[in-house]
Amino acid sequence: MKDSTLFRVLLSIGKYSVLAVVLIFTLGPFAWLVVSSFKPAEEIFRQIPTWYSENFTLANYRWALGPLGANIGRFLSNAFAASAGTALLSLLFAAIGGYSLARYQFPGYKAVSVVLLLAQMFQGPLIMVPWYKMAAALGILNTKLVLALIYGTTTIPVSVWLMSGFYRHVPRTLEEAALVDGCSRLGALWRIIVPSAAPGLVATTLFAFVTAWNDYQYALILTSSDKAKTIQVGISELVGFMGMSNWGGIMASGVLATIPIIFIFAYIQKYLIEGLTAGAVKG
């Protein structure tokens, strides 16, 4: 006979050890980025690295934000504008398109679903060369507008799909009641359904924002000056320009580019995960 208490204790130790390994692998590299960003240069290149900073400093952050250093403020504001534009664009399309998919079994429904799925697959290198030509022809190369437009090709299909899921949770009786009360169908959507699905709309919009903010490959080809370069392109160029010389400052810039995203994500996590997994699990 096995001692069941001992067995349970061992099991629980094993469980938490696996959890610890998973978390160390997951958070270790990120923690190293954060720790390094608070170290002065001589500590960064020390032969025996430490997980704390002996001479804690904010100099790297001053360098990242300051006019004499990387001055990443302008890249942060470009990224914010392009991402906010993408988010609004996606919100607009998803609020109405998602509703259509959630409530109506119209002829062509299946084809529309397929198009939305394919749109998410044919991305990046598959469309970037013609996009560059198209943007040049329209005279919108190196603008925040072109970024919002190309990000839309990624975020709109996902957002429409996510919103159709969120709208399905809104009971049909709500709009039926509104229609009986003399609301038009569009009026019912705007005044009754959209407010009821507000948390889903917020999550979807912020997800579009995060997707745009985190993009590197489109911004790399479509922007070329401080006027429109995003934070991602800005940071990647710091590595190119500075090479080994200011890793601390580069790490600090990386932290500044990531922190807002982590906060947004923590906020929308619950709704987003629910929406993203719903489709995949049903198959």
Add this chain to the structure above:
Amino acid sequence: MGGHPLAQLRLFVRRHGFAWALILPTLLYLLAFQIYPLLQSVYLSLTDLSLTRAGTGKFVGLANYYYLLKSDPQFWLIFRNTFIWVVACAVGQYLFAVPAALILNTKLRARGLWRGLIMVPWVTPVVVVGIMWRWILDGDSGLLNYYLNVLGLIEKPIIWLGSDFWVWPAVISASIWKGFPYQTIMLLAGLAGIPKEVHEAAQVDGATPVQRFFLITLPLLAPVSVVLLSITVVTTWTKFDLIWLLTEGGPGFTTSILPTYVYSNAFVFYKLGLASAVATLSALVVMVLAIVYMRWVNTDVE
């Protein structure tokens, strides 16, 4: 059925007009900004367009394809690399995601917190992932070499990203780190869908935890696994960012993949025609993957 075509149209609009009007903006957007560029890409691939030479852009038929498939010394290496990269990323992420999901699916203290923290790599921008891993993998001051040295596993530092042999394990590790949380989240949703009774019944019949994992959990996770592996394969196939940030496809062409080849041909060498041919060939592969994926999902439903 039947009737005047115009009357039929009127009926269609009355019945389905509202639904179509709501989805139409999305379709028009994708038509203009995605389907049109894709077709344009096919057209460009049949030209010799180059940004560095004047008077280019002439129709040259299949010349770019002939060059890539017959005389380009790098193309087949890059094609093979792309397969290795995509499969290694998808499978590697999966092998990390399964244990992570299993452990996060058990009863734990503060489980919600751990589930949230595990998503950090997923939301970290790829550029930040790039600098973080370049710094960890750095030959002189990198953390990885330091620990391997402390553990006595290596004597000389390894130049991870500069070695033909070590560069693949290095970039794949970075990709696993970035990608496994997404798979974990999907698997957790799959695990939540497995009824408790199945496990309880097996336990009563005397199945060990290992048996239960291989005979119950894994088969029941198969549908969601296929979906998420397909998603990972396709998204990896359409991204050059992580590899470009870590190695720029080097050393030499060792880690060049089709996405980086499109980028370098188009925006380093300005051969837009040739780059479009590479992009079109990539798109064909994605098309095949998409068809297989949709067939699979459909037959599963039936």
